[in-house]
Amino acid sequence: MTRGTDRDGWRTRRGIASRLLALALTTALGLVVGGIEASSADAASVCAGRPAKTVPFSGGELRVYRTRDYACATVVAAKPGKRRRMSVQIQPRGGRPVVDSGSFTRQAGPVTVHALNRCVRASGTIAGKTVTTGWILC
Numbered sequence: 102m103t104r105g106t107d108r109d110g111w112r113t114r115r116g117i118a119s120r121l122l123a124l125a126l127t128t129a130l131g132l133v134v135g136g137i138e139a140s141s142a143d144a145a146s147v148c149a150g151r152p153a154k155t156v157p158f159s160g161g162e163l164r165v166y167r168t169r170d171y172a173c174a175t176v177v178a179a180k181p182g183k184r185r186r187m188s189v190q191i192q193p194r195g196g197r198p199v200v201d202s203g204s205f206t207r208q209a210g211p212v213t214v215h216a217l218n219r220c221v222r223a224s225g226t227i228a229g230k231t232v233t234t235g236w237i238l239c
Contacts, residue, residue, distance in 0.1 A: 148173035148211045154237055160227030163189070167238055170217045175210030176225030182206060185228040194220040194236065202226075 150168035161179040165172060174191040187209035188202030196219070199212040214221065220239040225232055 147175055147208070148213070154223075154234060156225075156232050156234055158225075158227075158230055158232040160230040161225075163223060163225035163232050163234065165191070165221070165223050165234060165237065167216070170215060171213050172216040172221045172223075172238060173211050173213040174223040174225070175208055175212070176227060177208045178206075178227055181208075187225075187227050189223070189225045191221055191223045194222075 148164070148166035150166040150171065150173060152164065153167040153172070154163075154165040156163040156165075159179075161177050163174065163176050165174045167173075172191060172193070174189050176187055176189040178185070178187070184204045184206050186202070187205045188200060189210040189212055190198045190200045191212050191214050192198035193214045193216045196214065199214050201210050201212050203209065209225070209227075216238065220236040221234075222236050223234045
């Protein structure tokens with residue numbers, strides 16, 4: 102007689118329940134591991150809100166997102182891999198700019214500012230190539 106079966110070889114409730122529990126745990130673990138990999142590869146998920154403006158340029162693209170109260174920007178390289186100088190900046194009208202700069206492989210940012218009822222200006226630089234949005238989200 103094996104574990105989880107009765108004398109006649111039929112599976113018991115305990116045996117079925119333990120197999121279902123093992124299946125559920127294996128599935129959940131697969132989803133968690135797969136979810137982490139998917140989210141790290143997706144650059145759009147770094148900023149909260151909906152995409153407001155995407156400005157492509159030769160080095161990559163500048164992405165600006167908007168929620169009701171905040172605006173967020175990130176710059177993403179067209180060809181990730183090699184470390185290079187990148188920076189992203191966002192500034193609300195009448196406020197100070199928020200900057201993220203350094204040597205990155207894929208992206209600079211996200212940078213977020215409070216922008217309730219305010220225009221914002223964003224700019225991004227990758228390896229000396231710069232793009233600016235001008236005043237947007239007014």
